[in-house]
Amino acid sequence: MDDQALTRLLHDREVKPNGIRDVFDLADALLDRSSVQQALARLDRPTLAVLAAASAGTLDDIDDPTQRLQRLHGLALLDAEPEAPATAPLVYDSVNEQLDSWPSLGLPSRDDLISGSAPAALESVSTTDRRFIDRAAADHAFGATTAVAELLAALELQPARELHRGGMSLPDAKRLAASAGVELDAVPAVRRIAENAQLAQLAGGLWSAAPLAAEWADRATAARWTHLASAWLDRLPPELREVLVERLHAVWGEGFADYVDWFFPAGGDRMRERVSEHLADAERLGITASGAPSTAGMHLLRGEPAEAEAAMAELFPGEVEKVYLQHDLTIVSPGPLAPAIDARLRRIADVESRSLASSYRVTRQSLTRALGGGETAESLRRFLASISLTGIPQPLDYLIGETSSRYGALRVGAIDPSAATPGTADASARSYVRSDDTGLLGTVAVDQELSAIALEPVGPHRLISRFPVEVVLWSLHDARYPVVAEDAEGRTIEIERPRTRQPAPEPTDPVAALLTRLRDTRTVEPEETGQAWIARQLEQAVKARTIVDVTVTLPNGSEAVYRVEPTGLAGGRVRGRDAKADIERTLPLSHISAVTPLP
Template identity: 45%
Template sequence: MTTTLALAARLRALPDDALVAVLRARPVRRAGVSDFFDLAEALLDPEAVQRALAPLDRLRLAVLTVAGRAGDARSAEWIAARLSEHAATEGATTDAVRAAVDELAGLALLQPADDGAAPYDAVTGRLDTWPALGLPGPAALLDTAPPAAPAPLTADELAAADRLAAERAFEAVAAVSELLAELRREGARELQKGGLALPAAKRLAEALAVDAAVVPVALSVAARAGLAAIADGVWLPTDDADSWQHATTAARWHDLAAAWLDGLPADLAPLLADRSRAPWGDALRAHLAWLHPASVAETAERAGAHLAEAEWLGVTAGRGPGSAGAALLESGPDAATAAMVAHFPAEVSQVYLQHDLTVISPGPLAPEVEARLRTMADLESRALASTFRFSAASVDRAVTAGETAASIHDFLASVSLTGVPQPLDYLIADAVERHGRVRVRDAEPGAEGKAVVRSDDATLLGTIAVDQSLSALRLLRADDTTLVSRFPRDVVFWALSDARYPVVAEDASGVLVTPQRARVAPRGPSAPSRDPAAELVARLRQADAAEEDTGEQWLARQLDQAVRARQTVVVQVAMPDGRLVDYLLEPTGIGGGRLRGRDRAADIERTLPLSSVKGLRSVD
């Protein structure tokens, strides 16, 4: 029997880090848990056991079933041999069983021992109740063979998948790049309950030119690759986003695909690798349902998120993986990228500049050209042939970032297949001339407000003062050429810039400065402020050490647990001559300083003084 008594003793003996790991994998309510017996009872509560069993795959459930039938601890070799006799697990190896045993022990579902392992009685008992819950019982878990694997994709199906996959991969890279650019311009608020705020979702969908349902997929892909993260409840690019956006399309897809592969759950990755050249779809869903019989819906939802990202990234296309997807699953991202690049359209580094101030790219732009062009023109449409448009505001934005009329003209002349049209020349010259008509600087110490807005153009300043889009700045007129705001200089500067006014920022001495707007989020999740599992372990250790006589208190709790469970245990008793004798005893009561129980070996009733009882251990 492997009962609460055995688990309590094991938990007490575990190092703190191992105990914390158990509690992270099996969270319990801390209320009412004052010692290791309480913790063991909480972990072996039927509902708690069910929550731990439900996500397990069929191999781990089968290990628990076979080991539970044995009645005592058995080795991994013995368990593997028994599993090989059943249709569901006939291919199970000793190494796979040993790994499963280690995982189950870490979940406090199975008790490891020198000669093997055995599940706790509460676990075996819960599995026996599964048929009444509509779940497969022990026999069904062992004897239900997996669904048949589908036939591989044909050559024609693979060729079609490759074409579609390349198109999707290229679009995904462009969409993530656009997402990061939009997040850099303005972050996206994340709701406390999870998911983007509706206005942010709509804005991102419009910027990416996709349906709103695609935005969470793009955001998940970017986050998984470490390109976007949440900081203070707002989605922002990370430090790595800028270098990624300047890399080649092939290198960018490589990073996204590698992150998708690394993010696959441990149970899903080998399954997908085994089906790297076969259709997924219904056949894959059927296999997942067989693999996780107690959590069919949850598994389908969990896998569905990864499969949706695979389809969006071009790892799969339609029925299953293309050549690049198969290479990714079999050989890794380098081989996958080599296969994918063969189907990518060639990048171009020159564009057509039109008299209507538009820019037409005859193909996908090289990243370094596109990044520079986007600092001075707005994207109108993105496709294999993208369109950009110049405006006074876009040129003003470039000048604010440090460009000059000469640097803009030189760049455009170097990339244009049609020269620089005269209307564009006029626009650049006019925008540069207008730039700086509005100046923002910090207010003098002690002055009213935090920022000062100045302009010699009284009409322009009056327009700013009554502009409803700037009402949040609380701009107040100080004189004919000055407005003041209670907000800092940079906040006022970017608000005026977004409203498309020709604004510059100055330091206290009047020297032009370029405020840095972009915020970045730290890569990876931030460390939680508190760890409930570690806190509970610390409290249990403190309570254990606070007892006046820890050894006696522990022995008393062990005996009490054995009496309540009517569990046969080995009791170590000190004899008058100094010898230690073990009795196989089923305790029946404690009182008057004595332990009463039935000696199972001698089949007699014994009464032992508690003062002579030196130890207790469960019988496995």
């Protein structure tokens, strides 16, 4: 088995690297009965039927078992003897023993696995029902896509803290629920959908928007949905996808749960929870509605994402490019805005509500934010006039003019310590705040909200701080002062706020480290490997208190076979009771050439 196949095996079998020192430990871990049961619990009934037939020697009765045999081999549940035909694979003893115990655990026997019949067929969906299903699915899909977009926007502004015991902190969860427009208990599901689509990430104990989120937000709503739905499909276990594809025209209700229990006979609560989570996400994303696949969902499951997107786009509300500007400084969109317009409007105004008819509110702070991002009074008026169905109301026009005239009343710049006169205040400062408005500067100097940046007056028109210019700039901005940054020549410059979005952390795979360690153990001399295998067999015999035949090379070169029950292994020697002579023997490991378990 090459490293790629071995990596897949260890991931699929969920092998824990702790305690595995060499390939013998790995073999023990894979053949452990509890590990075998865990692997069997994830197998579907047709694959289990092939395993049962291989165990019973009746593979000839199974139609085309090759693919399922390959999967079983990949899970290290069986192997093929080199000299045997492909139809006579060897099922490992621990697997056979576990299958033997199934009836006592309330699980199907080998015969039941091979010949058991499926539950009754599921209820089919009529053409009339399909129309209602598609409408409901479109509502779900639009709502979920919108909720994910708003959650990502909220994470972009402020990351959310993950608790050590798991789960998001309650204040952050409430904030995200309000932003996404969902109930508090729906936040984990929306976050999970975003994470599965690689749009949200957890790093350093904080949930934040992933780098892909910005590009995703620029897409049309239907394209956003396709990305989320495709991510759901990618995470769907292949065997479950096969079940769903075979039942595209049926209702996935309680009858489907019964079928899943039959199809995964040893899956238990874990499989039910996995299936329940997948189906709940499918319902939220509009892949299903009321437990039945939508037309878009059917296309998706068939591997037709373009057709799925087209089917959903037909039912989504059309995007608009015009809004109503109100006298109370609100902006109302009569439908979902085109992504480019929505993105620019968010830089100018704050989102108040998000639905089919979204609303935004323009404030002095939001306009200051826009001006700081490169907008001017003229560009703001021009953009708003181009999207308005009602012109620009006088209160909004006045606020734009007033805010732009005050914008830059405070100017923040960096101080070069090397250029400062030694012994002066500037020599220990890193930034300054200046203004021609002495009253405004005096207000800033005594503002308790700004005490953290330790502003110190050095004249009627100047304050200094020991903190960097970006810290001072954004502290003043957050305190709602009309502030801009400038360079050494007094030209206005833009300094971005440190982004909350972090690059996705490099995944650390403990399996890769384990394989490296195992690979290193394989570089030892063959003789050492053989001695290790002999020692391992004797250790197992000591633990199991079993009798083995030990072949010992004598000084004259001949060999002697002792049938012993090993009782201890230490100091390069094995002690044990000779089953034939009924005496205690101590044999040097270096002289033992073979250990053979009794049949």
